[in-house]
Amino acid sequence: MIALAKKKCATKWCRNRARAGRCYCHKCRTRAWRERHPQRKQYHILKWSAKLRKIPFLLTYEEFGLFCDLTGYLENVGNSGASWTVDRRDDTLGYFLDNLQILTNSQNVRKGNTFRANAKNRKFRAPGVNTQTSGKTQNG
Ligand SMILES: [Zn+2]
DSSP, X not given: OOOOOOEEOSSTTXXXXXXXXOSSOHHHHHHHHHHHOHHHHHHHHHHHHHHHTTOOBOOOHHHHHHHHHHHTHHXXXXXXXXXXXXXXXXXXXXXXXXXXEEEEHHHHHHHHHHHHHHHHHXXXXXXXXXXXXXXXXXXX
């Protein structure tokens, strides 16, 4: 019996190896999947970043879909200052449908800065925010 040898990924310039019996490597397959499922992709990004920051994430995929349909979030998402982000209205609470709103990236950064400045002045410590190392970005 001949074992299926790993071969080069079929994407141009990609130097990874494809799994046996497949044409594309894992990285290229994931990229193609994200391209085909933009809403799933954004949901995963949101959920993953919430997990990293230990923020409760109670949003289901269906609710996220509703949110995208109502706001048109997917058309305006990106990395520039004017592109949109999902913001939590109340920063001390997690992600659930009633706590979400659209802000631009720059508005969200400004909101985070005011939140941290107020927290410092009032000696108020929000859950999950360490005031001694407050240089890090906590807001999403
Ligand atoms: Zn590849």
